[in-house]
Amino acid sequence: MKRTSREIRTANRYRVLRQAIADSPVSRPRLAAATGLSTATVATLVGELTDLGMLVDAGFEDSGGGRPRGLVGINPGGGTLIGVDVAETYVHAEVFDLAWTVLARAERTLHPADSAPDQVVRAIAQAVRAVAGHRAAAGRRVLGVGVSVPGVVDREAGVLVFAGNWGWRDVPLLRLLAEHLPHRLFLVNPLHACLAAELWSGAARGRDDAVVVNLGTGVGAGLALGGELHRGASGSAGEWGHTTLVLDGRLCHCGRHGCVETYVGAPGIVQNLRELSPLSPLLHPDDQTETIAALAQACREGDPVAVKAMRETASYLGAAVADLVNLLDPEIVVLSGWVARRLGPPLLHQVRQSVARHALRRPAGRAEIMLSPIAANPVSLGAASFALEGALGPGGGARRG
Incomplete structure (x- = not known):
């Protein structure tokens, strides 16, 4: 039950933040109506997200004769998220602020001869370091890195269970990446990443x-x-x-x-x-x-x-x-x-x-x-959204140190 309670709290944080990003600036009553959560729960979660630097006070709106309602808005500078689209022929990485503005992009080509796990891991790490170190993103904390890889993935274990085009089985991808990167890492496949992108800001x-x-x-x-x-x-x-x-x-x-x-x-x-x-x-x-x-x-x-x-x-x-x-x-x-x-x-x-x-x-x-x-890379956007969800939890993801 304790674990379930933590998961519910993480999901509710994510729901409130997602709605705030979509409607920013927004009042707490409107967040409650949109998410189906109670106003008391929303007030608590907004406070937590404000303490994390993800939301900020954004003035007031007229409440139609009563007390003006306080507004909260997304804090674009509250952190960055990196989404990585790993395909059979390339690695594409993008870094986003919390308003989903793309701050930098980097790409590495993968050749058929470069498909061993250590080679792909190096290409991913190079692309992540390139966007994290870009001048537009420099100095901002990286909340997490979502890595989308083709095939069947075990998200909790951070393992690529099967990737047919590479002939990979049971590759501990996040553990290998954690040897190169200091960030919290989250694994997803492109099907879930594309869906998340469409649900966040696309046709769905x-x-x-x-x-x-x-x-x-x-x-x-x-x-x-x-x-x-x-x-x-x-x-x-x-x-x-x-x-x-x-x-x-x-x-x-x-x-x-x-x-x-x-x-x-x-x-x-x-x-x-x-x-x-x-x-x-x-x-x-x-x-x-x-x-x-x-x-x-x-x-x-x-x-x-x-x-x-x-x-x-x-x-x-x-x-x-x-x-x-x-x-x-x-x-x-x-x-x-x-x-x-x-x-x-x-x-x-x-x-x-x-x-x-x-x-x-x-x-x-x-x-x-x-x-x-979606004009941007939907897989990178979706992978970054999974990193955001993971960053709101009490733990999770692979992390060095």
């Missing part, structure tokens, strides 16, 4: 039931059910990319055949194009990013092969999204990730058509499907 804000489809080298789906992030019994909910789309289809790196990822992840899209036109000039050997960019540009120009490849990809993606719509009945499905950003509106338009063909009419009629509106 204010929605209780949402799906955020992350399209990159791998694919997956972050799930919000009843207003809460759904992690599942083992913490691996959302591995939709490894559900079967085509019986006895393409071999997936997970060892199975016909997974969604093999048709709508970046390598799968490249394969769609290659099967349509093996000698297409749009194909850039060993560079999936350039191939996806070339495909997007050619599609905008009306190239028939590119248009056909886009249509085929959208057909696969729409059928797979339709399964999510039928199963979860979400209010909104958000297409996120670098592949979705590159392919943009043409992909969205055709996915909507495909979902309408494959999903049941009632849930399909309720589910809005759209591209992520």
